[in-house]
Amino acid sequence: MIPTVAPAPADADQTGSTTAAGAPAPGAGRAALARFSRHRLFSSPGAVAGLFWLAVLVVASLTAPLWLPFKTEDQDFTAVLSGPTPAHWLGTDELGRDILSRIFAAAAGTLGTSLITVIVGVGLGTILAMLAAGAGERTEAVISRVTEIMMSLPGTVIILAVIGAVGTNIPVVMAILGILMSAGIYRVILGQAKSLQSQLYVDAAKVDGTSPLGISLRHVLPGLANTIVVQAALIFAVGMLIQAGLAFIGFGPPIPQPSWGGMIQGASQHVYDAPWMMVPTGAVLALTVLSANAIGNALGKAPNAPAPHLPSAAARRQRAKAVAAIAAAPGLPGGDAAKGTLSVRNLSVGVDSTGTGNGVRLVTDVSFDVQPGTVLGLVGESGCGKTMTALSLLGLLPSGVSVTGGQILWNGRNLGATTEKDMEAVRGREIALISQEPMRALDPMFTIGYQLTATIRRLRGMGKAEARAEALNLLEKVGIVDAARILKTYPHQISGGMAQRVAIALALSGRPKLLVADEPTTALDVTVQAEILSLLRTLVKDTGMSVVMVTHDLGVVADICDHVAVMYAGQVVENGKTAAILDNPRHPYTLALLAADPHANHAENMPERLATINGQVPQPKDWPTGCRFAARCQFAGSACLEPVPLLPSGAGEGLVRCVKADQLAVEGMDWLATDIPAARRLEVTPKQDHIVEKDLA
């Protein structure tokens, strides 16, 4: 297996926390606090407008006595219930009081008391969440139960009962509202607090003897900063609405004192004779709530939501346009149209440059052929574009990623320029997919029987009973003994190996000619891996279908592949017959992979330590114009700074992308297990501060 030099972090945190997964050291948490997604706030026009409005409101209401044209109690009997006039810009109420003056006079109280709800609610919710996350399961269970009860209470009714007991003491009422709302905030924060508590640096701090309180304050709280601010903004909005609502039903500040809810209540009495009256106050209240929400939503936006596997209608339309453009462009001459032959020519895949995309290339100039009944292995580390290449064969690239050039010739037809509708005729029936995580590949909400029979009926046009018989037949074919029972189960009720067999049966249900297998054994344990591989080998032999096998396991390649294409940083760096490449590798990357593989070294000549490859696969945006492997290569020289073509390697029909391949072959050099000698290191500064990438799929 290929050693991952810098282990990629488990894909643990997708919840939109900016610091939980990436923070390498305790200090990072503090830095995160300082710069809590300021850019997200200011990149949203709504949030900027909201901040502006809130600032204006606060300043205007605090300075109200200095500039307001009227006192809140001034009654102008010459202009009762008037609309906007030069004297009363926003009109007057039933006693001739100036609405503009009353709105701004009431603002400070409304905003201030809503802040009480925010402080109590968010404060209590955060403390409870940190307590539950830090103090172990039992405490968490108790707190969670209590908050569950709090959330299932009719809050408004309880607040009214509280008002009955304490009177319309608004600060107290708003504080109790905060307590009631803390349950919801606790729920939001708990998950993130738990994930922060389980970070390695928190464990390290525990070992160092930092007190639980110290850990919570120093390591957990900073990571929660953004979520806390988001919740605060949203609760602020809710607090204002509820407070105004209470004033509306008569539980506001004592009578002459203006409040927004009370003013709207007054206006509702005059909806027949002075409908204008309800407009200004309601609009100001709505605008203020809208502002707080806009700020909260802008901050709370998940920075990198995973792309949907089914793009939205708008995205599909866009892709259809792109496909039409490719199809209209004068293409390269089609390859040989032999039935069941796949031939990928100069394929490029990239992130779309429209919308939020940055146009980064993920796969460039990839070519390979797959003859009927043969198995091609695509090998390389994570982040080399293997999965993208594989998914492009079915037109299943994730949203925002598409084929940007080259051809995918299947039976002589370019699948890269085929409409979604036409691809539906190819998928399942001609080209099928099995993926890495069998458990996640099956729909958890439906029985295996339903998923299998529905697919068979669709792809083979069979009736219900016939499809069921075929489902049983397929399950037996993939080595499941009690097929009838498995049909009745849900995916979560079977093991991973069993699920992968089901997934293979599902892939076979349309009798495909080509199977694209994206690391089909990676998630399985070793004995099951061997079984699945032997099943695939049997299927190839029995059905004559061909397979494109994505893997990072050279053992799998040796085991099942006829041909192999080694990929590095979006390119094929070497390809050819499996035997030729494993016995006589030409590209330094292939050499390195083999030197690093414990299984490739025989027991008698097993080196003292396995070789490693320094650094990591560069991010697509950092690919150099020259050899993309040069920065990590033991043999790199100045010639490697120029773009390198893919040339015949001299071993059979194999190709290699290395200017030094011949020299290395002649000199018989090996990839060394030691660190790179300084003399042989090329002056290309490797990026040290890389965020460790994960496979884009």
Place this chain on the structure above:
Amino acid sequence: MALFITKRLLMALATVLVVAVLAFLLVHAMPGSPGAVSLGAGASQEAIDEVNQRLGWNDPLVTQFITWLGSAVQGDLGVSLIDGRSVSADLASRLPVTASLAAGATLLSAVLGIALGVTAAVRGGLLDQAIGGFVGLLVALPAFWVGVIFVYLFAVQSSLFPATGYVPFEVSPQDWMLSLALPVITLAVGGAAFIARQTRASMLEALQQEHIRTLRATATPTWKILYVHALRYASLPIVAGIALQFIGLFGGSVIAEQLFAMPGLGQAVQSSVSTHDAPAVQGVVVIATVVVVAVNLVLELATKFLDPKLRAS
């Protein structure tokens, strides 16, 4: 599953009990003794003491609570201090009003919210942004203000609906519907926006699941992926969101009942709190909690039933 239901039932019972204690304590913290409240200003101290003695106001709190609980379990929530009517009977006549209001608003919110949320998630692009903006606006609009505007538009400008009042279903089903229309729509505006957001987020999450790719790889038609598989996956959080919304709307009916002069529970809370009518406040808090907890329990069990993992265990 049976264990799960038992656990949830016990928890619901505990919730109601906690609220009963809470309501009891709150009511005792109210200013004025029952005697003073029921006899009004100008009553002699002896008369007040006599009433308090008769109502057991001077007994230890625990004794009072147990007495109250004992009769509450039998359906007797005491007598109003203001008009001497049975609290249970009064609430029984009010419950259908609030129930129709909350149920109607929840239903309308769910239908509109799911439609908007699914459309936003599925269509994407400009339509998604437009719906997002619209929903963001609806969330920010205060229900009582929206209600006033609706009254102006539909009752004052065009008399499509009655502005206020409630017609019981038994009297005239058609007028019942008309009298509910404006309050239900008023409450549903915010509710629909909330459910639309929840639905959009859940649908997008469902579409990010890997099994969606498997479905595409086996040539499943797009409509089926969206409306059978993704919606089914998203249904769990959506139903949970609807349950949460019902709680909010049940409480929110206080405002709608006030605005539209509907004789429901909300109006009872509002007036009994204003008049310090202790037994009425206590009764309405407990009844509202029972209803909300019961509906919540049913929806929660529905959610669990939707999840094969929990159904099987």
